[in-house]
Amino acid sequence: xxxxxxIDSDKLTQTALEKKHRLETDPSSRIDHMKYLPGMDxxxxxxxxxVMKEMKSYDYxxxxxxxxxxxxxxxxCDIEDFKALLSPAAEPFLExxxxxxxxxxxxxxxxxxxxxxxxxxxxxxxxxxVYCGFNCYNKINRLKLSLEQIEHEMKVISDSxxxxxLILTGxxxxxxxxxxxxxxxxIARKYFRMVGxxxxxxxxxxxxxxxxxxxxxxxxxxxxxxxxxxxxxHLMGNKRIWPYxxxxxxxxxxxxxxxxxxSALLGLSDFRKDALASALHVYYLQRKYPYxxxxxxxxxxxxxxxxxxxxxxxxxxxxxxQILCAYRIFxxxxxxTVSSRESAQFRNGIVKIAATKVSAGVSTGIGDHxxxxxxxxxxxEAGDEQFEISDSRSLACMYDDIKQEGLQPVLxxxxxVS
Amino acid sequence: xxxxxxxxxxxxxxxxxxxxxGKYSMKLIDAAIKDAGAEIITLAVRRTxxxxxxxxxDYIPKNVTLLPNTSxxxxxKEAVRIARLARELGCGxxxxxxxxxxxxxxxxxxxxxxxATEILAKEGxxxxxxxxxxxxVARELVNVGAxxxxxxxxPIGSNKGLATKEFIQILIDEIxxxxxxxxxxxxxxxxxxxxxxGAAAIMANTALATAxxxxxxxxxxxxxxxxxxxxxxxxxxxVLTRGASASDPLTGFLH
Numbered sequence: 001x002x003x004x005x006x007i008d009s010d011k012l013t014q015t016a017l018e019k020k021h022r023l024e025t026d027p028s029s030r031i032d033h034m035k036y037l038p039g040m041d042x043x044x045x046x047x048x049x050x051v052m053k054e055m056k057s058y059d060y061x062x063x064x065x066x067x068x069x070x071x072x073x074x075x076x077c078d079i080e081d082f083k084a085l086l087s088p089a090a091e092p093f094l095e096x097x098x099x100x101x102x103x104x105x106x107x108x109x110x111x112x113x114x115x116x117x118x119x120x121x122x123x124x125x126x127x128x129x130v131y132c133g134f135n136c137y138n139k140i141n142r143l144k145l146s147l148e149q150i151e152h153e154m155k156v157i158s159d160s161x162x163x164x165x166l167i168l169t170g171x172x173x174x175x176x177x178x179x180x181x182x183x184x185x186x187i188a189r190k191y192f193r194m195v196g197x198x199x200x201x202x203x204x205x206x207x208x209x210x211x212x213x214x215x216x217x218x219x220x221x222x223x224x225x226x227x228x229x230x231x232x233x234h235l236m237g238n239k240r241i242w243p244y245x246x247x248x249x250x251x252x253x254x255x256x257x258x259x260x261x262x263s264a265l266l267g268l269s270d271f272r273k274d275a276l277a278s279a280l281h282v283y284y285l286q287r288k289y290p291y292x293x294x295x296x297x298x299x300x301x302x303x304x305x306x307x308x309x310x311x312x313x314x315x316x317x318x319x320x321x322q323i324l325c326a327y328r329i330f331x332x333x334x335x336x337t338v339s340s341r342e343s344a345q346f347r348n349g350i351v352k353i354a355a356t357k358v359s360a361g362v363s364t365g366i367g368d369h370x371x372x373x374x375x376x377x378x379x380x381e382a383g384d385e386q387f388e389i390s391d392s393r394s395l396a397c398m399y400d401d402i403k404q405e406g407l408q409p410v411l412x413x414x415x416x417v418s
Numbered sequence: 419x420x421x422x423x424x425x426x427x428x429x430x431x432x433x434x435x436x437x438x439x440g441k442y443s444m445k446l447i448d449a450a451i452k453d454a455g456a457e458i459i460t461l462a463v464r465r466t467x468x469x470x471x472x473x474x475x476d477y478i479p480k481n482v483t484l485l486p487n488t489s490x491x492x493x494x495k496e497a498v499r500i501a502r503l504a505r506e507l508g509c510g511x512x513x514x515x516x517x518x519x520x521x522x523x524x525x526x527x528x529x530x531x532x533x534a535t536e537i538l539a540k541e542g543x544x545x546x547x548x549x550x551x552x553x554x555v556a557r558e559l560v561n562v563g564a565x566x567x568x569x570x571x572x573p574i575g576s577n578k579g580l581a582t583k584e585f586i587q588i589l590i591d592e593i594x595x596x597x598x599x600x601x602x603x604x605x606x607x608x609x610x611x612x613x614x615x616g617a618a619a620i621m622a623n624t625a626l627a628t629a630x631x632x633x634x635x636x637x638x639x640x641x642x643x644x645x646x647x648x649x650x651x652x653x654x655x656x657v658l659t660r661g662a663s664a665s666d667p668l669t670g671f672l673h
């Protein structure tokens with residue numbers, strides 16, 4: 001079954017509707033998604049070539065139980081072993097994979113689980129990505145927080161005890177320019193020990209500027225590494241340019257960031273190939289930038305406002321667990337983040353196996369933390385959410401739950417030194 | 419044995435077990451002190467730089483010496499900044515230099531470590547550099563003012579034991595400072611072996627943190643380290659190889 005992404009709002013003008021339909025139905029009306037736009041940095045890198053070569057030749061149906069057993073018996077997992085662990089042949093070995101993954105996690109991270117919270121500061125967007133609640137044709141309440149409002153939100157979050165924040169925006173370089181994001185990050189440095197961003201990809205000099213503003217971690221989701229599929233989902237805006245997005249983490253490291261995070265949005269395309277490519281993106285970039293810290297996320301498609309039916313298709317919780325165990329066994333040193341897109345039950349289980357970081361006290365809306373944290377009625381307007389979350393536990397609740405599982409919650413393990 | 423103290427800087431210690439900082443939990447700190455008898459506990463400055471309610475600093479008794487480390491530093495300059503911050507936070511003058519330019523194996527950068535040791539020793543810190551066991555580097559660390567040398571046994575967190583045994587032995591034989599074996603010690607038997615070789619102390623973390631019964635493993639480490647130390651002090655018996663018995667001296671003709 002396919003997802004039905006294309007929803008028309010009755011609030012769109014006739015002209016807008018016509019343009020939307022043309023983009024959806026006529027591929028020739030869309031720009032070349034593999035060609036950089038003017039002003040976009042083009043960097044020298046062979047990482048993409050390596051990743052794509054492995055992904056394209058990956059035939060997961062050819063792996064057998066013997067390959068999986070061999071991979072599980074080995075001390076160090078290579079790319080071939082990883083491919084076996086991601087294949088359907090590994091599904092009956094999920095428990096063994098989980099046990100091996102747990103061992104690797106404890107070797108590298110002990111019993112610790114890091115906590116963070118995302119903060120959306122604006123939801124304006126110039127892209128038309130058909131599955132996303134922020135897409136420019138979806139009629140939602142749009143909002144961009146003023147610097148005063150940002151400070152207020154950060155204070156509320158900081159008062160809850162949180163020490164790491166991930167600042168997010170919709171992808172609108174006009175409404176939320178780099179200077180605006182930089183100012184938000186400077187405020188964040190006052191309240192938090194660790195500041196990360198998940199914004200539209202920018203050039204090296206902009207990453208450098210944001211690093212100077214206090215940011216040390218950059219998250220960019222590639223959504224899917226299947227470029228043909230990508231073209232049919234990201235119909236308009238800078239995000240359409242697939243290779244510029246692929247190189248974002250490398251540009252961020254060139255700009256001086258300490259770490260970078262990666263992910264595919266599972267459910268958009270063939271999830272086994274996307275999982276392979278995400279991990280290899282980390283693997284090859286790590287070889288080139290051995291000092292960089294790296295982490296992987298594993299988001300699955302979620303329902304959005306005006307389209308309740310969007311779902312992750314064939315990526316069930318078992319498949320997700322398999323992917324995360326395979327990630328851990330192949331890349332024992334990387335952080336693995338599991339967001340509030342997943343249920344409390346799943347997250348409680350996976351932190352004991354492979355995940356090292358979870359979000360808490362999450363809102364994917366704009367400017368609504370005080371209401372969500374304290375129940376106090378909001379005087380100002382709030383902006384709508386990017387997607388529905390599954391786990392709305394507060395920081396205090398999450399902290400206690402992690403302890404209950406016999407693990408050690410950690411709010412900060414970071415120092416900004418450059 | 420009563421007078422057998424570990425001396426680092428101007429401090430004396432009875433215990434030769436040092437708790438590392440990689441994987442922390444309050445339970446681990448508790449077991450290290452109560453069951454392993456640790457008198458020195460390493461802590462990552464980056465983790466104490468926190469406002470969190472369960473600040474690790476609050477859990478460490480006053481009679482335990484803090485050994486802040488510079489984990490997170492990628493070069494000498496960053497390590498120096500972190501060490502100074504540790505002093506400002508009230509962690510004392512001890513500092514363990516950890517400089518890694520590799521996020522996969524977390525191997526120390528010997529070159530940058532020498533640079534940081536020199537700067538910090540001049541500023542009055544008691545510097546314990548974590549290093550890859552290389553005799554020339556160890557000699558240089560002595561020259562620039564290190565208080566001890568901390569060679570790695572095997573990759574950190576690996577529990578693989580004394581993979582660098584021969585090279586650690588060379589450091590023990592040639593360097594006057596205490597040689598504290600750090601990283602990779604996965605079992606009390608390995609800790610015992612390093613102590614028999616003449617190591618001054620053992621630093622471990624993962625082996626305890628990932629044990630099934632934490633307090634029991636902590637006390638097992640204590641016993642292993644003490645056994646190794648005693649054997650070293652007692653002087654290990656000769657290992658006779660076949661045919662090498664000296665009953666018929668080869669040099670008898672000289673008389």
